[in-house]
Amino acid sequence: MSDILIIEDEPVLNENLNQFLSSKGYQVDSADSKATAKALLAEHLYDVILSDMRLPDTNGTELIEHIKEVAPSSIILVMTAYSSLETALDVFHCGAHDYIIKPFPLQEIEHKVANALQYKQLLNENANLRNRLHQDSENLEMLAGSSPQICELRRLINKVAITNTNVLIQGESGTGKELVAQSIHLKSQNAEGLFVPVNVAAIPDGLVESYLFGHIKGSFTGANQTREGAFRMASGGTLFLDEIGEMPLQIQSKLLRVLEDSQVYPVGSDTSVPVDTRIICATHRDLEQMVADGEFREDLWYRLNVVNLQTPPLRERMEDIPALVSLILKRLKVELKRPVMDIDNDVIHHLMNQPLKGNVRELKNILERAAVLCDDNTIRVRDLALQNSDLANLQLDESGSLADLNTAVEKFKQQHIVAALESTEGCRESAARLLGLSTATLYRQLDKLGLKGYVARSSKSVIGPIPSGDEK
Numbered sequence: 001m002s003d004i005l006i007i008e009d010e011p012v013l014n015e016n017l018n019q020f021l022s023s024k025g026y027q028v029d030s031a032d033s034k035a036t037a038k039a040l041l042a043e044h045l046y047d048v049i050l051s052d053m054r055l056p057d058t059n060g061t062e063l064i065e066h067i068k069e070v071a072p073s074s075i076i077l078v079m080t081a082y083s084s085l086e087t088a089l090d091v092f093h094c095g096a097h098d099y100i101i102k103p104f105p106l107q108e109i110e111h112k113v114a115n116a117l118q119y120k121q122l123l124n125e126n127a128n129l130r131n132r133l134h135q136d137s138e139n140l141e142m143l144a145g146s147s148p149q150i151c152e153l154r155r156l157i158n159k160v161a162i163t164n165t166n167v168l169i170q171g172e173s174g175t176g177k178e179l180v181a182q183s184i185h186l187k188s189q190n191a192e193g194l195f196v197p198v199n200v201a202a203i204p205d206g207l208v209e210s211y212l213f214g215h216i217k218g219s220f221t222g223a224n225q226t227r228e229g230a231f232r233m234a235s236g237g238t239l240f241l242d243e244i245g246e247m248p249l250q251i252q253s254k255l256l257r258v259l260e261d262s263q264v265y266p267v268g269s270d271t272s273v274p275v276d277t278r279i280i281c282a283t284h285r286d287l288e289q290m291v292a293d294g295e296f297r298e299d300l301w302y303r304l305n306v307v308n309l310q311t312p313p314l315r316e317r318m319e320d321i322p323a324l325v326s327l328i329l330k331r332l333k334v335e336l337k338r339p340v341m342d343i344d345n346d347v348i349h350h351l352m353n354q355p356l357k358g359n360v361r362e363l364k365n366i367l368e369r370a371a372v373l374c375d376d377n378t379i380r381v382r383d384l385a386l387q388n389s390d391l392a393n394l395q396l397d398e399s400g401s402l403a404d405l406n407t408a409v410e411k412f413k414q415q416h417i418v419a420a421l422e423s424t425e426g427c428r429e430s431a432a433r434l435l436g437l438s439t440a441t442l443y444r445q446l447d448k449l450g451l452k453g454y455v456a457r458s459s460k461s462v463i464g465p466i467p468s469g470d471e472k
Helices: 011-024 035-041 060-070 087-094 106-142 146-163 178-186 206-215 231-235 250-261 287-290 298-304 316-333 345-351 359-373 406-422 428-435 440-449
Strands: 003-007 028-030 048-052 075-080 098-101 167-171 195-199 238-242 280-284 307-311
Touching: 003 011, 003 035, 011 106, 028 035, 035 060, 048 060, 048 106, 060 075, 060 087, 075 106, 098 106, 106 231, 146 178, 146 307, 167 178, 167 250, 178 238, 178 280, 178 307, 195 231, 206 231, 250 287, 250 298, 287 298, 316 345, 316 359, 345 359, 406 428, 406 440, 428 440
Parallel strands: 003 028, 003 048, 048 075, 075 098, 167 280, 167 307, 195 238, 238 280
Antiparallel strands: none
């Protein structure tokens, strides 16, 4: 059912329009002045607003500008007795969708309203399509792989998506909790509605209630226009509350009431607004422990934790890295506008042996940086290395590929001996004791590794002649 607001100061026409549109199945409110219209707009959201061009307390352009400010998603139709080109241009310039010349048959109004609603539906579908196209590519990356953990997660997503059950997603940062929520939404009965993500941790405590439940104009300092809030925006779709563990306790009780009653009270309003919104929450925190510590409401915990999904860290599904890398590189090729991008087998080997504490998010960042820095569109191990990263310690040959074991061992010996010499200011005897070697053995290693004349940065003296014999 679509909501329509009629703004017309002529009583007979106002009443006729109200009765006619109501008979067509629309929910209709009426106003006869700007003041009455403002009061209704502060309390309700309308799909279509049918307004006279001239009212006793304002002109049409001022009213249209006000409507666009407080209800930007409403489609505005203007009724006017003036059919000049100048009038039409004024109407469109202010943001009206269409206009109709008085007098008019009621059937023409019916046609205009139907077209306006169709236009609004197209706007929503286009927004949903853009949202879905973005989500699909991201979901493919995050949920790719054949590990038991990711296969089980995909199975559970398919099962819970077809229901309207509340879902709680738990997992480390970077494991794709929001993308799991998006996947559930796209497979659900609410897929045609909006997916509205809200990061609770990013909202100042004093604004959480307004952000979630909306507010009416003037309800608090800075409330210059009515705001519908995330719940009403997601009505008919899915509301994703990320970092739910950061929600203030006083807001938790109000969230619980919304979950129980399926209606919200905008800040500053005594009138409830029904919502039909699926709730999916996520957190990296242990909510059960927070309940025990008195930091999270136990009744809300039970309400949210109907179905619990765990997003596995990447270290528990390392076998999925090749599939993840392939999909991420396909996206980077488009985003970075690079030609065909190849990758050495050694790169996959190195990535599968890294802790990747930032999970898939870290993997994406590593590959994006490597794609930017690589030569001839081929990513090699050397392109992955970061300062102070474990990757920087890997031993590579001149081509940037993984060195063989003997070469790697010799390189490690060289670095370790140099470190010992630096820590002892170049003293060979002290360095030998530090390394657990005899002095003669250390000298032989220095000679073998090409460090015979090495001068420690902390010492100005040059290494003396190499003694003979083996001092045990």
